[in-house]
Amino acid sequence: MLAWLSDKNSPLSTIVQTFNQKTLPPGSVRAADCPFLIIDLELTGLNPKQDHIVSLGWLPVRKHEIILNEARHYLVQSPVSVGQSAVIHGLHDKDFQQAHDLTEVLTELLQRYAGYIFVAHHSQLDCRFLQVASQRIFGKMAKFSFIDTLNIELYRLHKQGIVMKKDALRLPQCLTRHKLPQSGQHHALADAYSCALLLLSQLKHSHADITLADLQLQSR
Amino acid sequence: MDVAEVTTFLAKTTPFDQLATAELANLGANINVYYCQQGETIQLSSERLMIVRTGIFALYSDQQTLLTKLEEGDFYGYQLLLTGLSDNDNLVCEEDGLVYWLNADAFHQLRYQYKNIDIFFQRLFGRRLHQYKEQQQNSRFTLKVSDIVQARKIAIDGGQSVQQAATLMTEKRVSSLLVEQNEQLIGIITDRDLRSRVLAAGLAANTEVSQVMTAKPHVIDKHAYLFEAVQLMSRHNIHHLPVLDNQQSYSMITATDIIRSQQDHPVYLIGEIHRQTSVDGLEHCSSQISSLALTLGKQQVPAHEAGHIITTITDALTQRLIALAQLELGPAPCVFSWLAFGSQGRMDQSLNADQDNALLLEKEPAGEIAEYFAALADFVCQGLARCGITLCPGNIMASNSALRLSLKGWSGQFGKWVNSPTPDALLKASIFFDLRIIEGSRGLFNALQQDILARTQDNALFLYHLAQTALQRSAPLSFLRNFILEHDGKQKKGLDLKKRGISLITDIVRVYALAAGISEINTRQRLVQLAASGVMDSKDTQNLSDAFDVLAQLRWDKHQHDLAQGHDVSNLLDPNVLSGLQRHQLKDSLTVINDAQSSLKQRFCRDL
Incomplete structure (x- = not known):
């Protein structure tokens, strides 16, 4: 199960290379048939250059099903104190004694989920942090193909001509609108799970044969 | 690394609620989550257990009769897991929902490790068999032959004399006999045959039965419907029909039996x-x-x-x-x-x-x-x-x-x-x-x-007080939460269908009827009049009428059951005897009552 970790022979830079070379599903494929990796990061701030990843949570969706067996949640050793951001995600320095090395975590992520379409709610931020981290750790920027459940939701609501209230696109409000169970917020895995539920619902409520390319357009 | 939302749900769902935290996390790790849309048919593609997280699912038999509805905390697929035999039934999503799929290995391991969980699913399977069988029986509209005739085989061998036949008939106080040879039915003989074919024809008392009997008579299976027996009799102008069970003589049904069975009318x-x-x-x-x-x-x-x-x-x-x-x-x-x-x-x-x-x-x-x-x-x-x-x-x-x-x-x-x-x-x-x-x-x-x-009519103060009276009791919705299987040893009291159900509707409807000066007093009739005169919204009256029918039906079924068991007739219903569908209907009905009580309060208890 941990084969990708024991593969110590591959130099770090090839990890990103292998990841980037893996072919992604073509745009013409039915979106529902794509493998997705739903990911959420908790951060010390919003600036990828200055701030750090505090924790990561992810889970894959294959054949329309969220596979909880592959759900992961990692606290990451931070070069600096968690400080002020603890107010938001409730993680304190003492929680990080069992924290993982970000190199290990990203290695698992990149080796295991190459060829996956990544998904996040407000994905721009997560994508930027992952790119910067891969550049810093592996000396090469990983190319992620992200779709954004927030933008898909925005598209849907626009199309239905719904007037949006403030906060309407935040994850909890989206869950309520889709009649999905709420999770505790600001926990990377809990948020990734909520985002996965939202994606499944969005897919079901799109036209049945919606292609990956269509979905990517909506998520722009 | 468990998803808290999933484990929290499992922790409050019978029978997993008895598992320790570590076990729950392990259970969660063996689950796939699926979003199901209204109208979708659930594919039981492989052996795994479906756990309903949200939404409503309707289970249909292969004849497309609605068997039950599944909702939060209900299971499906256990029959295949337990017996290896698949059903011909059909599960359709009625309201969008989330489904957990627990893989077969984890399911079996859990049963193996926890006797209580094994028992839970065995019972669920047992109950399901029982329920559906009953429902199928009830969907028939008439009595069966076996409902009115007892296993009472009075037969004579074809080689015996007509005198012996007459003696046997007198002894057993019957008007006809089955005639057999080597345990096989070959004919019947009636007292009318003895009169017209023996006495009137001048035959001797030692004439063999087989000579005067009606050979190859019409017969009916004990599982046939009573009306089929009636049809057969009137078509052929006969009054006696041998009843067979599995091709063997079982009893005789006569026109008199049929008339007697209708006398309960x-x-x-x-x-x-x-x-x-x-x-x-x-x-x-x-x-x-x-x-x-x-x-x-x-x-x-x-x-x-x-x-x-x-x-x-x-x-x-x-x-x-x-x-x-x-x-x-x-x-x-x-x-x-x-x-x-x-x-x-x-x-x-x-x-x-x-x-x-x-x-x-x-x-x-x-x-x-x-x-x-x-x-x-x-x-x-x-x-x-x-x-x-x-x-x-x-x-x-x-x-x-x-x-x-x-x-x-x-x-x-x-x-x-x-x-x-x-x-x-x-x-x-x-x-x-x-x-x-x-x-x-x-x-x-x-x-x-x-x-x-x-x-x-329009007497606000009186109606205010009458409405207050109607609001003194409420329908116990909370009572229904997770009642499908209580742990053993818990007290089982039951729901008073009259006090906490039927009477509440009667009371609500009475206030509206008296307010509107409607002279009808039957609750269903009052509702019809209230809708016709526009006093109440026709959707509300329909809901109340349906809820009333559901509760009255449950009480009537309960009374039937009590009578059949020889118990005193009681209004107390043990929710555990309900099928999923009945449970669903009961819950809907109690919700209707609560809603109607709020409307009543709005309408009559506001200004004073």
Whole structure:
């Protein structure tokens, strides 16, 4: 199960290379048939250059099903104190004694989920942090193909001509609108799970044969 | 690394609620989550357990009859997991929802490790078999042959003499025999055959049965419907049909058997009641009420019709008792009306209803008049009690002198309730507002009813208090949460279908009807009138009417069950005996009641 970790022979830079070379599903494929990796990061701030990843949570969706067996949640050793951001995600320095090395975590992520379409709610931020981290750790920027459940939701609501209230696109409000169970917020895995539920619902409520390319357009 | 939302849900779902935290996390890791959309059919592609997280799923049999509805915390797929046999049923999503799929290995490991969890699913499977079998039986509308004939095989060998046949028939008091050879049915012989084919033809007493019998007779299987037997008999103009079980002789069914089986019909019973000349006779007649009720149940007569029929029988008993009383006491000294209140008044009487009645008199009850009607009321009330309609514990009976009043007396009494109402007084009095005439002067009764409606219609203060009374009890929705399987040892009390269900609807509807001056008193009829006159929204009246039917049906089924088991008839329902569909309907109905109570409060309890 941990084969990708024991593969110590591959130099770090090839990890990103292998990841980037893996072919992604073509745009013409039915979106529902794509493998997705739903990911959420908790951060010390919003600036990828200055701030750090505090924790990561992810889970894959294959054949329309969220596979909880592959759900992961990692606290990451931070070069600096968690400080002020603890107010938001409730993680304190003492929680990080069992924290993982970000190199290990990203290695698992990149080796295991190459060829996956990544998904996040407000994905721009997560994508930027992952790119910067891969550049810093592996000396090469990983190319992620992200779709954004927030933008898909925005598209849907626009199309239905719904007037949006403030906060309407935040994850909890989206869950309520889709009649999905709420999770505790600001926990990377809990948020990734909520985002996965939202994606499944969005897919079901799109036209049945919606292609990956269509979905990517909506998520722009 | 568990997803908290999933493990939290599992932790409160029977039977996983007994697992430790680590076990729950492990269980969660073996789950896939799927979003299902309305209209989608669930594919049980591989052996795994479906756990409903949200949404509603309807399970249909292969004949497309609705078997049950699954909702939060319900399971599907355990039959295949437990037996390796798949069902031909069909699970369709009715309301978008999330489904957890637990893989087979984890399921089996859990059963292996936890005996209680194994037992839980075995029982679920057992209950399911039982439920669906019952539902399929009930979907038939008529009796079967086996419902009316016993296994009573009276047969003679074809080689025996007609005299021996006659002896056997006399001995067994039957009019026909099955004729067999080597244990196989070869014919029948009837007493008519003995007359026309033996005696009239001048044959000897030692003639072999096989010579005069009807060979190769028409037969019917014991599992056939009764109407098939009737058809066969009338088509061929015959009166005896051998009944076979698995191709072997089982019994004989005769035209008389069929007629007798139909005699439970209420028309026969009511006719018989009116022919009785003594209270003893009436008591005897009413002993048939429970077998009539069972037959009505088997014939799938819906609860509201059954309620109507039972009321009609009580009416007939009352009318006959009044006639018998007058035979004994002489004709009444003045015009009167015999009134019924409560469920008899509303014509939705159940098998365990007690008496609620009174007398309305043309003249003031004094002197001779008072004495006469005291005696009459006593005769009738005691008579009804002997016929199984128990005396009212609250003494709301004509035998109570406070309830034998003139029109003026009653009008004054209603005036008091209407003009100075208190919830406490109304709680007792509300039953009086559902009144119906059973016997006597209709004119007198109409005068009283007009008087009451004139007092109540648009009388805000009275209606406020009546509504308050109707709101004193609520439908116990919380009671339904997760009641499918209680842990053993928990007390099982049950839901009082009358107090916490049917009566609540009756009370709500009464307020609207009195407010609108509607003279109907049957709850379903009141709802029809309320919708027709626009007093209530037709969707609301439909919902209330449906909820009323569901609750009345559950009570009627419960009473049937009690009767069949030889128990006292009770309104207490153990929710564990309900099927998923019934549970769903019950929950819907209780929700309807709660909603209707809020509307009632809005409408009548606001401005004061």
